[in-house]
Structure formats: structure tokens, C-alpha cells
Amino acid sequence: MEDIKKAIEEQIKALEYELTTELPAEIKKAVALGDLSENAEYHMAKQRQVFVNARLGQLKKRMGELAMVNLENIPRDKVGFGSTVVVFDSTKNEEFSYKLVTSEESDVTKGLISTTSPIGRALLGKEVSDIATVVTPNGKRELEILKLSTIHDTIKVVE
Incomplete structure (x- = not known):
């Protein structure tokens, strides 16, 4: 950040x-x-x-x-800013990996999606095994969360 x-x-x-x-x-x-x-x-x-x-x-x-932005307010067990999420898209029958980032960092081609994008908003607050429903111009997509690592997993404080 x-x-x-x-x-x-x-x-x-x-x-x-x-x-x-x-x-x-x-x-x-x-x-x-x-x-x-x-x-x-x-x-x-x-x-x-x-x-x-x-x-x-x-x-x-x-x-x-x-x-x-206060990192302490970002959940440790749910999708939030900085989370990397592996989802199964039942509509496309494929797995995708997304990292939730700020709008300035977003780059869909690299799997970096904004927390304010439709997919980002649908994933926020979800846990592993939850289904996120995303409404797109092509219809609804259902994304099952398979794996989740939060910003807290990637930021380790060295003592």
C-alpha cells in the first residue's frame, strides 16, 4: 500500500x-x-x-x-482487502485465483481485482466453501471459495 x-x-x-x-x-x-x-x-x-x-x-x-485503512479491521478468516482467493466458477467450470487490491492496483489479466469491482464486492466477507454470486452483463456467475489466504497470512511481523 x-x-x-x-x-x-x-x-x-x-x-x-x-x-x-x-x-x-x-x-x-x-x-x-x-x-x-x-x-x-x-x-x-x-x-x-x-x-x-x-x-x-x-x-x-x-x-x-x-x-x-487499518489492517486490524481486515478479517483474518474471511475475504478482505489483500486476500488471495482460489475460486471454482461453476458457470465456466474452471478455477480462478484472484487477489483483492485497491482500484489503483487492479489488473484483471494478472488476477488482481479491485475490492470495488463486481467480483471483489461479491467475494468480500466470504469464507472457504461459501458461494459468491456475481451479477455480470452475461448473467450470474457462482464462485465457490476453495482456498483463502488473507493479508495477515502474507504480512508476517519479524520479531
């Missing part, structure tokens, strides 16, 4: 630099060209400024959410 926080902090720094240094210079240069009503450079810089402000707000909110 520290990697995610660091990546978000780097994005925040880059966007803040753009907002406080680069965009004001672009706007000043565009204003010097005169007639703002038909000045494409000016309008593009102002639109970018609005976007950067909005994105900064999103990233700062996400940092606040990540700061509030």
Missing part, C-alpha cells in the same frame, strides 16, 4: 507544479496574444486548469481514504 501512496503523492506533486507554475505561464502567454474570445491557447489552458484542479481533489481524497 505504501507504493500506491507514493505513486499518488508523486502525481499530486506533478499536478500541483503544473497548476502553480506551468499553467499560469501558459495563460499569461496566451493573454499577451490579445483577444481572449477567440484565443484557443487561452481556452485550452483554462480547461486544463479546471481538469487539474478536479484531479487534485480526487487524488487528495484518495490519499485520505488510504490513510484510514
Whole structure:
């Protein structure tokens, strides 16, 4: 999770630099060209400024959410953030392995699914032998949990 926080902090720094240094210079240069009503450079810089402000707000909110994650609140015997789950999909008659991660880390091709995705939400709170029902555009899928390791199994404190 520290990697995610660091990546978000780097994005925040880059966007803040753009907002406080680069965009004001672009706007000043565009204003010097005169007639703002038909000045494409000016309008593009102002639109970018609005976007950067909005994105900064999103990233700062996400940092606040990540700061509030308490590992002690994550269950030790049920699917939660950081869990690796092996499931049997009766619809496809196949086994799949998923790791529940943050939305920033998700990559379905690598089996990394967000806790906010339909599959992630369906698996949260389930135990081994439970059936999770996932509603997809192609219909319902039933996933039986065969194996589970939680974030607590992967984070061992060395004493």
C-alpha cells in the first residue's frame, strides 16, 4: 500500500507544479496574444486548469481514504482487502485465483481485482466453501471459495 501512496503523492506533486507554475505561464502567454474570445491557447489552458484542479481533489481524497485503512479491521478468516482467493466458477467450470487490491492496483489479466469491482464486492466477507454470486452483463456467475489466504497470512511481523 505504501507504493500506491507514493505513486499518488508523486502525481499530486506533478499536478500541483503544473497548476502553480506551468499553467499560469501558459495563460499569461496566451493573454499577451490579445483577444481572449477567440484565443484557443487561452481556452485550452483554462480547461486544463479546471481538469487539474478536479484531479487534485480526487487524488487528495484518495490519499485520505488510504490513510484510514487499518489492517486490524481486515478479517483474518474471511475475504478482505489483500486476500488471495482460489475460486471454482461453476458457470465456466474452471478455477480462478484472484487477489483483492485497491482500484489503483487492479489488473484483471494478472488476477488482481479491485475490492470495488463486481467480483471483489461479491467475494468480500466470504469464507472457504461459501458461494459468491456475481451479477455480470452475461448473467450470474457462482464462485465457490476453495482456498483463502488473507493479508495477515502474507504480512508476517519479524520479531
